[in-house]
Amino acid sequence: MDTRLNPPAPLDLDGWIATQLDRVERALDRWVSVDASADMEHHAPADLMAAMRYAVLDGGKRLRPLLVLAAFEAVSSGLTHDYLPVEEGDEEVARRGAADPDLSGFMAGEAALRGACAVELIHAYSLVHDDMPCMDNDVLRRGKPTVHVQFGEASALLAGDALQALAFELLTPEGTRIESAKQAHLCRLLARAAGCAGMAGGQAIDLASVGLKLTEDQLREMHRLKTGALLQASVMMGAACGESTPAVQAALQSFGAAIGLAFQVVDDILDVTADSAALGKTAGKDAEQDKPTYVSLMGLSGARAYAQTLHGQALAALGSTGLVDTRVLRGLAALVVDRTN
């Protein structure tokens, strides 16, 4: 049945998010775990895995995974996707693969779920390292003690390192029917967004900018790399799991850039206007550490107006994709701009 000819049902964004969050949480719980077949002589890798799970599970808004899955659905509008409870997992995939050689739609959904979890692992590792004493020296994250407070600095360092490796392991499963080209493409997008010309480079700018006056261009550059690159990669990874033309990819890239920057502008606003309880992390740290922010550059009302401008740019970019149904992506963009924590 070609559902493209039917008018789309009204969007239940909350329902969509709840469904996808449930998939993501269960997938992370399954994939960030000790391989029972590993049969270790020593408990330390299991202890390390405990720190990794602490960093990843039971917390976080999962914005990046939701963007991956929403972008994947947007480029796949009109196709039927068959989601499988992740617990059934590999055996079920193998069974279906043997019975039905054309699992391309199903495997695309599996690739998107892996992409969603991989990008969250990169985000989670960056928070673990960012919170360490030699970086931001923060003791509270998502309302809980940070990983180095809970497990010690050395374990936090190793847990972050292992989470990054696990992200790339998730993207390259053995013996699945996810096309190799898709696996390699997802690795490429994620590696670039995480590295020196992406997230890590942005954090280097952040470190080097404490106490300095940045121009708006320099501030934008910092955030384009520090948070924007991974948010943009989330959108691109979702698109890469489906089928999309270069024109659609370019429009989605603009969308990702706009909401990536909007996310940071709102972050700067919330650091001033929200309290630590609502944020689940220490509020007011930017001013205390004399970090340049959009609020220090533009004032509070200027920063709020800029967030609205970026929201408009994001919606315009989405409109230019020509995709049939971008309502979930629009809904997520609104959540980014209107969030309170």
Added chain:
Amino acid sequence: MDTRLNPPAPLDLDGWIATQLDRVERALDRWVSVDASADMEHHAPADLMAAMRYAVLDGGKRLRPLLVLAAFEAVSSGLTHDYLPVEEGDEEVARRGAADPDLSGFMAGEAALRGACAVELIHAYSLVHDDMPCMDNDVLRRGKPTVHVQFGEASALLAGDALQALAFELLTPEGTRIESAKQAHLCRLLARAAGCAGMAGGQAIDLASVGLKLTEDQLREMHRLKTGALLQASVMMGAACGESTPAVQAALQSFGAAIGLAFQVVDDILDVTADSAALGKTAGKDAEQDKPTYVSLMGLSGARAYAQTLHGQALAALGSTGLVDTRVLRGLAALVVDRTN
């Protein structure tokens, strides 16, 4: 011409190593560098790259890259490989690719060189993080100040993180003719070897074992993960770039396991017998930190005998591959056992 029918020329191991080291150094110099097209508003990513280059270039025995390239050559014996100076790089690859659709041998060599450099980046990042104050707190590495001494702790943390991301970026180049299946396979092997069930897990055991008495099984498990996994992955990545049967891969895996463990046994011996100048790092640290080692477990002569046993196992595994020419791999195994630094 099928060269398999001709007797192989006498092996010039030193010449082979010099040639391959030159290729690897030039490739690392090219690939661990700021993308000139990036046009950054801020110098910090370039400063971060300086720390990454300091960690990677101009030092190190490059054992892992040599293993990748030697294993690749061993599974490719009799095939002609056409190495290109890496500076000519991408444009030349594109030109040849357009002129000649069958570049499979050439592209396999390119994949092996990328694999060689990627595994070295993982090794280099692990040293940067391992030297940090919250881990081994070492100030000397390869005869130079460690990265955190030279650039500060935060930059060392970020440089390590960015090096890991760059490793996976190197393995998934865009617009080359390296098969996607090969790219994904290389990422899979490297990610597993680097993560919780590999190098990071082994370092967690190492941390948890200070001051404890380990059994020989526990000590072997620690080193199988901490250094063995990446050395073994080097061999497997080289094999993955060529064509090899599952039986050959299994034999090479045994070879990699044996030399991986031998490497660590020799490391433990050298920590006792060599001085800091010869090692390029602080000697005697194991005993000072009360770390379990093969020397503390078996005594010096026992550890030396065990290294010889492992050497024998490695050669037996190589013999069982049935490969035509494994002389370079045999030569590298001898270097691992007989090295003095």
